[in-house]
Amino acid sequence: MTMTRRQLVAAIPAAALAANLPRGARAEERKVVTFWFGQANSDGQAALRNDLVEAFNASQDKYLLQMEVKGAAVNNLLKVALVAGNGPDIVQTAGPAYLTAIANAGQVLPLDDFAEKYKWKERFLAPLLNTSVYGGKLYALPRDYESMHLFYNKELFKQNGWKQPTNRQEMEEIADAALAKGIIPFGAGNADWKGVNEWLMTVFLNNVAGPDNVRKALSGELPWTAPPFVEAVELSKAWFNKGYFGKNYFSLTIEQSFLQVVNGKAAMALNGTWSFGTKSYGMSKPDTVMDVMPTPSLGSAFTGSLVHLACGATLSIAKTSQNAEGAAAVFEFMLTRKFYETMNRDWPGKWALPVKDLPPDMLQGIGYPLFEKTIANLHEAFSKGQYGFTTWTFWPGATNSHLIEGIEQVWLNKITPDAYLTRMQTLFSQEAKEGKVPPLPPRTA
Amino acid sequence: MWLFALPALLINICIILVPAVLTFTAAFFMWDGVGKPAWAGLANFQNMAADPVFWSALTNNFIWTAIFLTVPVCIALVMAAALLMAPNARIVVQSIIFLPRIIAVAVTGRIFQGMIFSPATGIVAWLNERGFSISDPLADPDRSLYAVAAVDIWHWWGFLAVVFLSAMRQISVDQIEAARLDGAGFLALFRYVLIPGIRPTLILMLILTVIWSFQVFEFIFIVTRGGPAYGSEVLATFAYRHAFFEGDVGQAAAAACVMSLFGLCATAVYLWLQITDDAQST
The missing domain is CATH 3.40.190.10 (Periplasmic binding protein-like II)
Incomplete structure (x- = not known):
């Protein structure tokens, strides 16, 4: 044919x-x-x-x-x-x-x-x-598990004789020492993503008030206006006003602010585990500059450090x-x-x-020691039920929107921490009544 | 005549009237955008009135309107008059001043955010390195609205100038020459010949400016997202946040109704002026 x-x-x-x-x-x-x-x-x-x-x-x-x-x-x-x-x-x-x-x-x-x-x-x-x-x-x-962590420039820490902080006092000592040397304590910026506010507030609420109090508030057993949360919001404001997050928080993108840490212009960053997957943040594998650890306690509610349950x-x-x-x-x-x-x-x-039969030790050998270590820690903490609660996983929509937007008003002295938390409580109560609060995991795994 | 208008009428009913009626209706319901709406009466309007952010957003819309009724209009009128007097420069200058209008809003927003205002990568950073102490206006809740307005004015005034120039070119050359022979300088010509000569176009653009100012969204959303601390929040970003971040479509629809109300008022004023003009000319 x-x-x-x-x-x-x-x-x-x-x-x-x-x-x-x-x-x-x-x-x-x-x-x-x-x-x-x-x-x-x-x-x-x-x-x-x-x-x-x-x-x-x-x-x-x-x-x-x-x-x-x-x-x-x-x-x-x-x-x-x-x-x-x-x-x-x-x-x-x-x-x-x-x-x-x-x-x-x-x-x-x-x-x-x-x-x-x-x-x-x-x-x-x-x-x-x-x-x-x-x-x-x-x-x-x-699909995944995430947590806020404290990323830090280990070279800078070594040069200045700073040790991994284990509590608020040690964190503030490092931050003050960094400021005195013209180093930004925490590289942070929300110019491209306002959700950075909630990353920080997840750390303040959990690491100051403690995960038990956060659980109680999410269960409706404790109002958001309770003293531990007031202390958390006031500490966030104090840190912001002391310049711990730099002068350009509202101008820098997440990438720019994280690169400050990698480049030694900032000492630490409170960031999420997703940072490992973003090459433009400047971390390398294996990493000779950066290190990471769970965020230490920032109050008296608990001692040690904490990871934050996030999906x-x-x-x-x-x-x-x-x-x-x-x-x-x-x-x-x-x-x-x-x-x-x-x-x-x-x-x-x-x-x-977050699957039991795919243990994180399977990731050993992918050539990214910091990531392997972090995932192994998360797996263990989540398996044992030792964790705080991330706002983007457990806060209902309107309450979370207020948490993100309203905290800027607190930091910029437009409203008081009390007014901020009172509004949060009002919105949370309303959303709880409407069944919009995501379910909490059981107290133990 | 009705048959002639039918295609346009049908399109308008489908893509304007129906969504408008649905939005108006949604303002009286509690609805998260995916579930079953529940009747709420006037609750969305009451909640909105009790929210200080709504009032600051509304105030920002008024400030925005005032800025856009004056600054770009004045610049555009002067430029249009100047170009009328200098025909040789017209083509080149018109092309240059119209250019910002054809650049995508997102691109313009990012240029100003990253290359001009940014204290890390922008001209502000360059000036700071040379000893000038300038902060990013987008990071200041008391200045962010004005900074975004400046971006939008840069994008907008050239278009206005071209529109005004087109209108001025319709004015009789004899009238302009006569004024000049009578000894009118630039200001007198501007005040007594050019402005009255383009009055219908000027009024139309002012009315449209009022309507657009209550709908402003893109630049603010791209550059500041209404922040920081709601410093540049306007009704459209307020509505967007309620609809898509807070899952409160009813509240967003209520805010949209307020936006439309101001647009309706501006349209009513325009129609009234037209009727008055018609009455005077007959």
Whole structure:
């Protein structure tokens, strides 16, 4: 049979398409699973493409995972799409605080049947899995665990004879000594992300008032206007006004402020474990300049240091999904040893699944000792139930918005700490009444 | 005539009237954006009135309106008159002053934030290194609104100047020449010939400025997100925060109704002026 030139030209795109299809199947035989992702830098996008999408599609021939990176507005897009019935199969939220409204509205499916089939309840760490349980039903899987930590420039510490601080007095001594030498005590800036305010307030509330008092407040047993929280807010204001966060907190981006620490212009940074996965922050692996530790106590409520329980993202299945089985298969793929290793190697800190049977010691050898050490500490602390509570995981929406926006008014002397906390209590009480407070994990793991 | 207007009318009903009615209705409900709305009566308006941030946002909208009714309008009028008098420079100058208008808002915002105001990477940093003690105005709650307004004025005044110049070019050359022969200088010509000659265009732009000033969002959201400490918060950022960060769509809709109210008032004034003009000319 001979082909005309026109037939040949027409056949080329079809042949090219067929050649690009994953092995063992044509596209029409596979059921598509859609997934919207939020923000991802270029490394992150490459990791998502290689370690998740292509690896999943190559691992089986029933489903075809399609991912779109939607950017910072993904949470807003998701809400609108879910209400309109046009959302993706896999619904990723920015944590339990965002999931609450979606789960309460029944926009995502209960995962209990899948959890039983794949033994998810036995495999995930209970404190994190329980943040997605509403009315006794599981609505999401935690994608990662995070915590605030104290990052510091160990070279600078060595040069100045500073030791790892173990309490507030030692922290303030280092900060004062740094200020006297013209070094910014804490590199911090919120010009590109106001959420930095809540990172800091998570540390102040938990490390001054203590995790037990925070738990009581989140349970409604203690008002936010109680003295331990007043002390926490006043300390944050005192540190801000003493210049511990530098003169340019509202002008610097997160990246610029973290680089100050790496470059020795600042001594420390109160930042999250996600910092490991952001190359532009300037940390290297292995790191000869930076070190990291859990944040020490800043009050009298407890001694030692504390990590803060956080789930940076949850994964659910949309109520309107035509392919819930496929979405669950993607979740199960994420629990494989190979995915855990490759994703944490390529994008450290972003997909640290809190799973019991994937212990963090598996990460040994990925060539990032600081990250390996931090994840191992987190795993142990969360397993033992020794943790504080992050605002972005456990505070309901309006209360958290006030926590973020209102603290600037406190720091800039527009309102008093009492007025700030009174407003927080009013909003929290209202949201608690409306069932908007994310569930708390049990007291022990 | 109705058949002729039908396509435009249908489009307007679908994409303007229906969402407007839904937004107005949402203002009377408690709704988190995904669940079932619950009737709230006037509670959203009452809560809004009790919130000091709403009042400071509203005040900021008035300040913004006052700034944009004066500063860019005055600059644009003077530039347009100057260009009218200097036709040789018109093409080049118009192209230059119109340029900021065609740069994306996000790009303009980031340029001012990172390359001008930033004490780390901007001109402010450069000046500080040379002994000038200048702080970032975006980081000061008492100055941030004015700093963002300056960015928007840079972006906006060239467009206004081009509009005013187009209007001035419609004025009869004979009228301008006659004024000059009568000994009118630049100021007298400006006051008694050019301004009255472009009165309809000027009024339209002023009315639109009022409407747009109560809808202002992009520059503020990109550059300061309403901060710090709500220093540059306006009604649109107030509504956005309630809708998308606090899950309170009803409250956001109530704020949107207030924004629309001012737009409606400005439109009513414009229509009244048109009717008055028509009555005077007949």
